[in-house]
Amino acid sequence: MIHINRPPKSRNPQSLNPINSLQNPSFPQSRMPSFLSKSFLRLPPKSLLFPMSTVAAAKSRLRGVVFDMDGTLTVPVIDFAAMYKAVLGDVEYKRIKAENPSGIDILHHIESWTPEKQQEAYKIIADFEKQGLDRLQIMPGAAELCGFLDAKKIRRGLITRNVKDAVDLFHQRFGMMFSPALSREFRPYKPNPAPLLHICSTWDVQPNEVMMVGDSLKDDVACGKNAGALTCLLDEKGRYGSQDFSNLDLTPDFKVSSLIEVHSLLKSDFDLTP
Numbered sequence: 001m002i003h004i005n006r007p008p009k010s011r012n013p014q015s016l017n018p019i020n021s022l023q024n025p026s027f028p029q030s031r032m033p034s035f036l037s038k039s040f041l042r043l044p045p046k047s048l049l050f051p052m053s054t055v056a057a058a059k060s061r062l063r064g065v066v067f068d069m070d071g072t073l074t075v076p077v078i079d080f081a082a083m084y085k086a087v088l089g090d091v092e093y094k095r096i097k098a099e100n101p102s103g104i105d106i107l108h109h110i111e112s113w114t115p116e117k118q119q120e121a122y123k124i125i126a127d128f129e130k131q132g133l134d135r136l137q138i139m140p141g142a143a144e145l146c147g148f149l150d151a152k153k154i155r156r157g158l159i160t161r162n163v164k165d166a167v168d169l170f171h172q173r174f175g176m177m178f179s180p181a182l183s184r185e186f187r188p189y190k191p192n193p194a195p196l197l198h199i200c201s202t203w204d205v206q207p208n209e210v211m212m213v214g215d216s217l218k219d220d221v222a223c224g225k226n227a228g229a230l231t232c233l234l235d236e237k238g239r240y241g242s243q244d245f246s247n248l249d250l251t252p253d254f255k256v257s258s259l260i261e262v263h264s265l266l267k268s269d270f271d272l273t274p
Contacts, residue, residue, distance in 0.1 A: 062230070062270040063205045064155035066196060067178065068214030069170060070132070070162055072234050072259075073142050076215070078132040086128070087121045101247070103218055107161060107184065126163070133166055138174050141259035146176050148263055153274035157181065157199045159212075161189050161219065191222035196229060213262055217244060221252045230254075232262060 067073050084104050085093045096104055110121045149156050158178035160167060167183050170176075180202055182195045189195060200207050207228040214220020215234045224231035233240060233252035245251045256262055266272065 059269060059271040060230075061209055062154065062211060062266065062272055063209040063274065064157065064199070064203055065149060065211050065213060065266070066157040066159055066199055066224075066229075068190075068212075068216065068220045069158055069160035069167065071215035072213060072220075073139055073158070073176075074170065075137040075139055077135045077137070078128055083125060083128040086124050103216070105218070107189065129162060129166060133169055136169065136173060139259055141263060143174070143176070145259050145263045145266075148267070152272045154266075154272055155179075155203050155205075157203075159190055159195045159199070159220075159223065160184070190216075190219040191226065193223055193227035196223050196227040200227070200229075211266075217250055217252070218248060221250050222248070224252075225250060232256060232265070234259070234262070 070076060070078065084097075084106055087106060087110070088096060093104075096109065106121075106125070110118050113121065146156060156178055158167065158181040160182070161184045164183040164185050167181050171178070171181070180199050182189075182198065186195050186198070196210070196212060197207065200210055203210075208230070210227075211230040211232055212220055212224030212227070213232045213234060214223075215236070217233060217240055221231045221233055231252040232254040233256070235255055236257055238257070240255070254265060256265065
Protein backbone atom coordinates (compact mmCIF):
# COMPACT_ATOMS: atom_id res chain seq x y z
CA MET A 1 0.00 0.00 0.00
CA ILE A 2 1.07 3.59 -0.55
CA HIS A 3 2.04 5.78 2.37
CA ILE A 4 2.00 9.58 2.32
CA ASN A 5 3.12 11.91 5.06
CA ARG A 6 1.95 15.28 6.27
CA PRO A 7 3.17 17.52 9.07
CA PRO A 8 1.16 17.50 12.32
CA LYS A 9 -1.47 20.16 12.82
CA SER A 10 -1.34 22.54 15.75
CA ARG A 11 -3.73 21.74 18.57
CA ASN A 12 -5.96 23.81 20.73
CA PRO A 13 -4.90 23.28 24.37
CA GLN A 14 -8.57 23.11 25.35
CA SER A 15 -8.90 19.86 23.36
CA LEU A 16 -6.80 18.08 25.97
CA ASN A 17 -9.62 18.47 28.49
CA PRO A 18 -12.65 16.25 27.72
CA ILE A 19 -15.00 18.67 29.48
CA ASN A 20 -13.77 21.60 27.39
CA SER A 21 -14.14 19.54 24.22
CA LEU A 22 -17.75 18.75 25.01
CA GLN A 23 -18.54 22.38 25.65
CA ASN A 24 -16.71 23.71 22.61
CA PRO A 25 -18.65 23.16 19.36
CA SER A 26 -15.47 23.58 17.31
CA PHE A 27 -13.50 20.41 17.86
CA PRO A 28 -9.76 20.36 17.04
CA GLN A 29 -8.01 17.84 14.82
CA SER A 30 -5.73 15.30 16.44
CA ARG A 31 -1.93 15.26 16.24
CA MET A 32 -0.67 12.82 13.67
CA PRO A 33 2.30 10.43 14.09
CA SER A 34 5.07 11.28 11.69
CA PHE A 35 6.59 7.94 10.66
CA LEU A 36 4.70 5.36 8.65
CA SER A 37 5.15 1.73 7.65
CA LYS A 38 4.44 0.30 4.22
CA SER A 39 1.57 -1.90 5.37
CA PHE A 40 -1.17 0.69 5.49
CA LEU A 41 -2.38 3.81 3.75
CA ARG A 42 -1.75 7.24 5.22
CA LEU A 43 -4.25 9.60 3.65
CA PRO A 44 -3.07 12.80 1.94
CA PRO A 45 -3.93 16.24 3.31
CA LYS A 46 -5.57 18.98 1.32
CA SER A 47 -2.36 20.99 1.50
CA LEU A 48 1.04 20.21 -0.10
CA LEU A 49 2.51 16.75 0.37
CA PHE A 50 5.91 16.32 1.99
CA PRO A 51 8.45 13.67 0.97
CA MET A 52 9.47 10.97 3.42
CA SER A 53 13.00 12.34 3.85
CA THR A 54 11.73 15.58 5.41
CA VAL A 55 9.82 13.86 8.21
CA ALA A 56 11.41 12.91 11.53
CA ALA A 57 11.16 9.32 12.70
CA ALA A 58 9.86 10.10 16.19
CA LYS A 59 6.94 7.94 17.28
CA SER A 60 3.81 9.34 18.89
CA ARG A 61 2.75 7.83 22.19
CA LEU A 62 -0.40 5.72 22.17
CA ARG A 63 -1.97 4.68 25.46
CA GLY A 64 -5.33 3.31 24.38
CA VAL A 65 -7.32 2.03 21.40
CA VAL A 66 -11.12 2.28 21.15
CA PHE A 67 -12.96 0.03 18.70
CA ASP A 68 -16.32 0.03 17.00
CA MET A 69 -17.98 -3.41 17.20
CA ASP A 70 -20.19 -4.25 14.19
CA GLY A 71 -18.09 -4.39 11.03
CA THR A 72 -14.88 -3.78 12.98
CA LEU A 73 -14.44 -6.39 15.72
CA THR A 74 -17.20 -8.56 14.26
CA VAL A 75 -17.98 -9.52 10.68
CA PRO A 76 -20.85 -7.34 9.34
CA VAL A 77 -23.98 -9.49 9.18
CA ILE A 78 -26.87 -7.01 9.46
CA ASP A 79 -28.60 -6.03 6.21
CA PHE A 80 -28.84 -2.32 6.99
CA ALA A 81 -30.59 -1.42 3.73
CA ALA A 82 -33.36 -3.92 4.48
CA MET A 83 -33.60 -2.64 8.05
CA TYR A 84 -33.88 0.98 6.95
CA LYS A 85 -36.57 0.09 4.41
CA ALA A 86 -38.51 -1.79 7.07
CA VAL A 87 -38.37 1.22 9.40
CA LEU A 88 -38.91 4.00 6.85
CA GLY A 89 -40.86 2.36 4.03
CA ASP A 90 -39.56 2.13 0.45
CA VAL A 91 -40.54 5.65 -0.67
CA GLU A 92 -39.16 7.43 2.39
CA TYR A 93 -36.03 5.27 2.32
CA LYS A 94 -35.24 6.26 -1.29
CA ARG A 95 -35.84 9.94 -0.53
CA ILE A 96 -33.62 10.01 2.55
CA LYS A 97 -30.92 7.94 0.86
CA ALA A 98 -30.83 10.41 -2.06
CA GLU A 99 -30.39 13.28 0.42
CA ASN A 100 -27.71 11.41 2.40
CA PRO A 101 -25.38 9.63 -0.07
CA SER A 102 -22.83 9.00 2.69
CA GLY A 103 -25.34 6.89 4.64
CA ILE A 104 -28.54 7.11 6.68
CA ASP A 105 -28.34 7.77 10.42
CA ILE A 106 -31.49 5.89 11.36
CA LEU A 107 -31.18 6.45 15.13
CA HIS A 108 -30.99 10.22 14.80
CA HIS A 109 -33.68 10.23 12.11
CA ILE A 110 -36.32 8.57 14.29
CA GLU A 111 -35.59 10.80 17.30
CA SER A 112 -38.03 13.37 15.90
CA TRP A 113 -40.87 10.83 15.65
CA THR A 114 -43.71 10.42 18.15
CA PRO A 115 -43.02 8.04 21.08
CA GLU A 116 -45.42 5.45 19.62
CA LYS A 117 -43.77 5.53 16.20
CA GLN A 118 -40.32 5.43 17.78
CA GLN A 119 -41.26 2.33 19.75
CA GLU A 120 -42.31 0.55 16.56
CA ALA A 121 -39.07 1.57 14.84
CA TYR A 122 -36.89 0.39 17.75
CA LYS A 123 -38.69 -2.97 17.71
CA ILE A 124 -37.90 -3.44 14.01
CA ILE A 125 -34.26 -2.45 14.59
CA ALA A 126 -34.02 -4.82 17.58
CA ASP A 127 -35.37 -7.70 15.48
CA PHE A 128 -32.70 -7.15 12.81
CA GLU A 129 -30.01 -6.86 15.48
CA LYS A 130 -31.14 -10.11 17.12
CA GLN A 131 -30.85 -11.90 13.78
CA GLY A 132 -27.34 -10.50 13.55
CA LEU A 133 -26.44 -11.83 17.00
CA ASP A 134 -27.41 -15.33 15.93
CA ARG A 135 -24.75 -15.14 13.17
CA LEU A 136 -22.10 -13.23 15.18
CA GLN A 137 -18.54 -13.92 14.01
CA ILE A 138 -15.23 -12.46 15.12
CA MET A 139 -13.30 -10.39 12.57
CA PRO A 140 -10.03 -11.99 11.34
CA GLY A 141 -7.08 -10.63 13.30
CA ALA A 142 -9.18 -9.35 16.22
CA ALA A 143 -7.99 -11.92 18.77
CA GLU A 144 -4.33 -11.45 17.83
CA LEU A 145 -4.63 -7.66 17.96
CA CYS A 146 -6.27 -7.74 21.38
CA GLY A 147 -3.61 -10.15 22.64
CA PHE A 148 -0.91 -7.78 21.40
CA LEU A 149 -2.50 -4.79 23.14
CA ASP A 150 -2.83 -6.78 26.36
CA ALA A 151 0.83 -7.80 26.19
CA LYS A 152 1.79 -4.14 25.78
CA LYS A 153 -0.59 -3.13 28.59
CA ILE A 154 -2.41 -0.76 26.22
CA ARG A 155 -6.00 -0.10 27.22
CA ARG A 156 -8.79 -1.08 24.86
CA GLY A 157 -12.37 0.17 24.88
CA LEU A 158 -15.46 -0.23 22.74
CA ILE A 159 -18.13 2.15 21.42
CA THR A 160 -21.07 0.78 19.46
CA ARG A 161 -24.49 1.99 18.38
CA ASN A 162 -25.75 -1.56 19.02
CA VAL A 163 -27.48 -2.49 22.29
CA LYS A 164 -25.87 -3.63 25.55
CA ASP A 165 -27.16 -7.19 25.08
CA ALA A 166 -25.10 -7.42 21.88
CA VAL A 167 -21.97 -6.20 23.67
CA ASP A 168 -22.53 -8.69 26.52
CA LEU A 169 -22.94 -11.56 24.05
CA PHE A 170 -19.79 -10.48 22.20
CA HIS A 171 -17.80 -10.52 25.45
CA GLN A 172 -19.17 -13.92 26.47
CA ARG A 173 -18.87 -15.66 23.11
CA PHE A 174 -15.35 -14.54 22.22
CA GLY A 175 -13.79 -14.07 25.65
CA MET A 176 -12.53 -10.57 24.87
CA MET A 177 -13.33 -7.89 27.41
CA PHE A 178 -13.32 -4.18 26.55
CA SER A 179 -13.57 -1.56 29.25
CA PRO A 180 -15.35 0.74 29.12
CA ALA A 181 -17.70 -0.84 26.57
CA LEU A 182 -20.36 1.72 25.67
CA SER A 183 -23.52 0.72 23.78
CA ARG A 184 -26.26 2.96 22.43
CA GLU A 185 -27.78 3.17 25.90
CA PHE A 186 -24.98 5.69 26.56
CA ARG A 187 -26.21 9.04 25.25
CA PRO A 188 -25.32 10.90 23.17
CA TYR A 189 -23.95 8.16 20.91
CA LYS A 190 -21.55 8.35 17.96
CA PRO A 191 -20.74 10.51 16.02
CA ASN A 192 -20.95 12.77 19.08
CA PRO A 193 -17.53 12.70 20.79
CA ALA A 194 -19.08 12.24 24.27
CA PRO A 195 -18.59 8.44 24.52
CA LEU A 196 -14.95 8.64 23.43
CA LEU A 197 -14.24 11.55 25.77
CA HIS A 198 -15.90 9.59 28.57
CA ILE A 199 -13.52 6.69 27.94
CA CYS A 200 -10.49 9.02 27.88
CA SER A 201 -11.62 10.54 31.17
CA THR A 202 -12.14 7.07 32.71
CA TRP A 203 -8.66 6.02 31.60
CA ASP A 204 -7.19 9.38 32.67
CA VAL A 205 -5.47 9.84 29.31
CA GLN A 206 -5.52 12.67 26.79
CA PRO A 207 -7.62 12.16 23.61
CA ASN A 208 -4.54 12.66 21.39
CA GLU A 209 -3.02 9.54 23.03
CA VAL A 210 -5.96 7.38 21.90
CA MET A 211 -6.91 5.92 18.52
CA MET A 212 -10.50 5.32 17.39
CA VAL A 213 -10.78 2.35 14.99
CA GLY A 214 -13.99 1.74 13.04
CA ASP A 215 -15.53 0.99 9.67
CA SER A 216 -17.82 4.04 9.47
CA LEU A 217 -16.56 7.40 8.24
CA LYS A 218 -19.59 9.35 9.46
CA ASP A 219 -19.82 7.63 12.86
CA ASP A 220 -16.41 6.31 13.97
CA VAL A 221 -14.06 8.71 12.23
CA ALA A 222 -16.31 11.68 13.03
CA CYS A 223 -16.46 10.65 16.70
CA GLY A 224 -12.67 10.34 16.89
CA LYS A 225 -11.98 13.59 15.06
CA ASN A 226 -14.47 15.52 17.15
CA ALA A 227 -12.85 14.21 20.33
CA GLY A 228 -9.33 15.12 19.19
CA ALA A 229 -8.19 11.50 18.92
CA LEU A 230 -6.32 9.68 16.17
CA THR A 231 -8.61 7.89 13.72
CA CYS A 232 -8.21 4.69 11.71
CA LEU A 233 -10.81 3.76 9.09
CA LEU A 234 -11.20 0.02 8.51
CA ASP A 235 -12.27 -0.25 4.88
CA GLU A 236 -12.23 -3.94 3.94
CA LYS A 237 -13.95 -3.58 0.58
CA GLY A 238 -12.68 -0.19 -0.58
CA ARG A 239 -16.00 1.57 -0.01
CA TYR A 240 -14.46 4.94 0.74
CA GLY A 241 -12.44 7.27 -1.47
CA SER A 242 -11.29 10.87 -1.58
CA GLN A 243 -14.72 12.02 -2.76
CA ASP A 244 -16.35 10.60 0.38
CA PHE A 245 -13.78 12.35 2.56
CA SER A 246 -14.43 15.60 0.69
CA ASN A 247 -18.22 15.30 0.91
CA LEU A 248 -18.15 14.90 4.68
CA ASP A 249 -15.02 17.01 5.23
CA LEU A 250 -13.62 14.04 7.17
CA THR A 251 -10.24 12.49 6.42
CA PRO A 252 -9.12 9.64 8.70
CA ASP A 253 -5.51 9.67 9.86
CA PHE A 254 -5.08 6.09 8.66
CA LYS A 255 -6.98 3.81 6.30
CA VAL A 256 -6.50 0.05 6.44
CA SER A 257 -8.21 -2.98 4.93
CA SER A 258 -7.91 -5.37 7.90
CA LEU A 259 -7.27 -5.58 11.64
CA ILE A 260 -4.01 -7.32 10.74
CA GLU A 261 -2.88 -4.01 9.22
CA VAL A 262 -3.98 -2.17 12.37
CA HIS A 263 -1.73 -4.58 14.31
CA SER A 264 1.23 -3.78 12.02
CA LEU A 265 0.56 -0.06 12.21
CA LEU A 266 0.54 0.01 16.01
CA LYS A 267 3.64 -2.18 16.25
CA SER A 268 5.79 -0.19 13.86
CA ASP A 269 4.68 3.42 14.20
CA PHE A 270 3.77 4.14 17.81
CA ASP A 271 5.39 4.35 21.20
CA LEU A 272 3.30 1.85 23.17
CA THR A 273 4.64 2.67 26.60
CA PRO A 274 1.74 2.02 29.03
